[in-house]
Amino acid sequence: MKGNSVFKRCYNHCLDRLAQMAPGAGLPSESELAQRLEVSRTTVRAVLAALAERGIVRAAAGRREVLRLPAAADYFPDPQTMSAVASVERRFMDWILQGDFRAGQLLNTAELARQFGTSTTTIREHLAQFQHLGLLERRPNSAWLFKGVTTEFATEIYDVREMFELRATRSFIELPADSGPWQELDAIEADHHALLANMDTDYPRFPRLDERFHHMIHASAQNRFILDFYDTVSTLFHYTYRWNKTDEKQRNTTALLEHLDYIEALRSRDPRAIDARCRKHLRTSRATLLRSIAVGPFRIDAISSPGAQS
Template sequence: MAKTSFIQKRTMNALLDLFSKGPVSHGHASESELARLLDVSRTTIHAALGNLEKQGAIIRGERRIHLAHPPKADDYFNETQIISPQERIEQVLMERMRHGDWGPGREFSETDLARSSGVSTASVREFLIGFSRFHLVEKRPRGGWKLLGLEIEFAAEVADMRQMLELEAMKRLGPAADDAWHRTAHTLLLRHRTLAGQMTHRYKDFRLLDREFHGWILSHLQNRFAMDFMDIVSFVFYYHYKWNVDDEQFFNTAAIREHLVILEALADQDLAAATRAMGEHLSNSRVNLIRSLEPAIPA
């Protein structure tokens, strides 16, 4: 398969979630409509549907598509199979920090990180150069880099900026509520409901859906700088606020429930309730983030 097959695999997972809530029929079954719903190309949808059909996962009729059987855990691609090369680099770097192998001041090479990530050195260099603008890594001579520390003050500023941007974006949801908007919101709701019922074994899959949900909210600002801000949010929240691996399932389960409250309020066209729920969600995330970075208090 092509190197970009992670996009098809990610799309196949999303389609399984979408179809698990019932048959997709009439206009919604067209490849063009599915491409709009999942924000991918028609080519990607065509390939993903073809692969699912070959695997016997779906049955395609003239005017509808439905599952051949309820999806099982092994019908889905796991997290490592559906992330991009850039996401893979981020994952390897942050996992090393998360498990205590690499701390502030640690120096490493582009070659080492590329080898561990299974990507090219050029991809690693591009990632780190972009990442350095957040002052979390620092360039060293001869392809070297140095990790800098994440301070509570910095994390708090990120959380505060996130709240300002996303709550401002919530104010712009009303005017944007055309048919395409409602279809996207409904699709996100269905995918959240499906994943929420499978969190015992798929909780790691929440990260991508979380990023997609918050990215969709931020897209209403129509501001490229706001979208770029998602990179630093990914670093701070995904790898520090969930620093204890044992707590990851707990945090993800709580977060997806909060997302559902927001999406269900939007489905009811209650923007005020959705905005309140978003405010509570962002506040909870901020509190958990700061707590995770505070020094442990001896018993």
């Protein structure tokens, strides 16, 4: 089995789709799967071969069909599906979240590179994303000052996110009904209903589904600036949400139900309905973020002196 992150990520995505099918159901063609999963046919063939080896699919009567539904043990762990850059990103945010990290502290590029087992170039590229947003400030001797997340910052970011996402929905509803994003929306909606049915135990899975849903919408704009903005901001905000565990299940349930309303509006292709549902959901998300900032390590009252060392 191929050992690269692209293959493993595609394999897991394929399992997600198979989980919504019944044993005996036929699989789409290699070309259709490649289009839906946004990978090459070579990767799709490798994934299908691996699925056959695991007894999940089989070739029968000139077609491939589902032999059994995937189980949790069939999936590759998330860290194995990430690129090197994404892996550094996750480890960096975990470090901020779990450590005694405060606004006003200095970061050293070389020290971070050694800690995360990567190059200083990769670290600089990652930190530069947050510099652009005003969260980090470059200092002499490869140091970076972390300026923290304030309510003012969050408000400004959400104003831009709302503008970008509403623009992306316009692009989404202009796509033909048989296009890949609309088919992906079908799968995402099914996953929402499946999660809702098991919300009492599975509610921690919602952030990943939330990321998948909003990323799909932003990607439909085919605008690199919109997508780069969303990817950077969503990484930060999903970690920020984790600071506040109060009513986490209820918050996730509320957001999930708002997603379903949002999806219903997208299916109507009615710009006014979409505008209303999108704005309502982002207002809820903004309020969640602000509450998390109030209790988290980035809060303004946690700022230490500018010269403090990490």
